[in-house]
Amino acid sequence: DVKVTQSSRYLVKRTGEKVFLECVQDMDHENMFWYRQDPGLGLRLIYFSYDVKMKEKGDIPEGYSVSREKKERFSLILESASTNQTSMYLCASSHQGVNTGELFFGEGSRLTVL
Amino acid sequence: AQSVTQLDSQVPVFEEAPVELRCNYSSSVSVYLFWYVQYPNQGLQLLLKYLSGSTLVESINGFEAEFNKSQTSFHLRKPSVHISDTAEYFCAVITSGTYKYIFGTGTRLKVLA
Numbered sequence: 364d365v366k367v368t369q370s371s372r373y374l375v376k377r378t379g380e381k382v383f384l385e386c387v388q389d390m391d392h393e394n395m396f397w398y399r400q401d402p403g404l405g406l407r408l409i410y411f412s413y414d415v416k417m418k419e420k421g422d423i424p425e426g427y428s429v430s431r432e433k434k435e436r437f438s439l440i441l442e443s444a445s446t447n448q449t450s451m452y453l454c455a456s457s458h459q460g461v462n463t464g465e466l467f468f469g470e471g472s473r474l475t476v477l
Numbered sequence: 478a479q480s481v482t483q484l485d486s487q488v489p490v491f492e493e494a495p496v497e498l499r500c501n502y503s504s505s506v507s508v509y510l511f512w513y514v515q516y517p518n519q520g521l522q523l524l525l526k527y528l529s530g531s532t533l534v535e536s537i538n539g540f541e542a543e544f545n546k547s548q549t550s551f552h553l554r555k556p557s558v559h560i561s562d563t564a565e566y567f568c569a570v571i572t573s574g575t576y577k578y579i580f581g582t583g584t585r586l587k588v589l590a
Binding site for chain 1: 490567577583
């Protein structure tokens with residue numbers, strides 16, 4: 364069964380803390396994504412990676428960075444967490460060059476910043 | 478810029494009644510269209526997709542959607558809903574040759590007994 368695994372389902376952090384959200388996929392996908400999901404706003408793309416060490420900014424990259432050192436792993440980093448980053452974070456992956464376009468999602472990481 | 482509109486944020490419906498969840502997109506170029514479903518406390522799962530060919534696409538659990546190019550719509554329908562269909566449904570579009578998926582804001586379907 365194909366899988367995208369997010370390391371933490373629930374996190375509570377304090378303002379100013381550095382936060383790491385990890386995502387691992389076992390499908391040998393080239394593309395990996397980090398989205399933020401908020402009620403009434405749908406999914407907004409934070410960052411996208413199409414290959415190891417490659418990244419592109421999405422629609423809302425401010426306050427976030429990413430790391431992709433290995434093909435299967437894509438990390439989202441909040442350098443200094445703020446209360447407005449309280450949200451659900453979803454990782455996803457897809458094949459590059461295969462026009463099925465389907466995204467495979469992890470179960471999400473719900474982050475609360477106090 | 479590409480956009481996706483889901484006008485209904487919530488849709489309550491009684492069990493065994495039909496339902497339609499609306500989705501409109503803005504692009505006039507070649508697009509791929511998707512419906513994803515999110516059950517409580519889970520990530521999104523693909524429900525169905527339109528890539529090319531027949532404009533009517535179906536899922537394994539009785540949902541269907543029709544691609545209407547002239548109306549730039551991809552509405553999701555089910556003739557008879559079950560309690561287990563209670564979830565949030567997201568319409569998404571990607572333009573051919575790009576990586577960027579655009580999601581609608583979601584429609585929360587609540588099936589009532």
